Amino acid sequence: MITQRAVNYAKVLESLDVPRKDVEQVRNLLTEVEQVAEVLDNPLVRWEEKKGVIKSLMPESMWKFMRLLCDHHCVSIQKDIFEAYEDLVLEKQGKIKAILRYAMKLDSEDIEQVEDMICKKYNKTGVKLTLIEDPSLISGMVLMVRGQEFDKSAKGTLEELQKTLVRR
DSSP: OOOHHHHHHHHHHHHTTOOHHHHHHHHHHHHHOHHHHHHHHOTTSOHHHHHHHHHHHSOGGGHHHHHHHHHTTOGGGHHHHHHHHHHHHHHHTTEEEEEEEESSOOOHHHHHHHHHHHHHHHTOSEEEEEEEEOGGGOSEEEEEETTEEEEEEHHHHHHHHHHHHHHO
16 A cells, blocks of 8 residues: 555655656666665665765666655655656556456457446546456456456455355
8 A cells, every 4th residue: 555655755756857767767776676775774874875875876867856765764665656656657648557367368359348448437548457367266357446446256256155145
């Protein structure tokens, strides 16, 4: 769950008009080389050393933002910040992010129908859809959009049936 604090930092980052490739470069660096994030987040590491890490490993367009995260001890929530930033960028483009788990391989027509349904429901022009194969669903699919889950799977139906029978 992305906190309001992460969303606020994402808004700051978005307002700085940093090139997307620079944001992605830093996001990848902090994700792939966890020691960098640990050093920047460690209160025992002096600011001069943190500044050296930032200047040597990151694009200049990101220096100010990374200093802000270090000063406010928020490097530990950088994953949420970058995710919220991505959501803001998509929102600005009139798009939305969704995750679709499916039991059996979907063809392009099925995926297109899901994307069209999402666009209509949320009044968007496009969808960044992440597809995840999940055989445990037995059949059908589960769609996650903005924290809402739409379960049209056999597994979900069986679980609902079980809850109903237990209540009786």
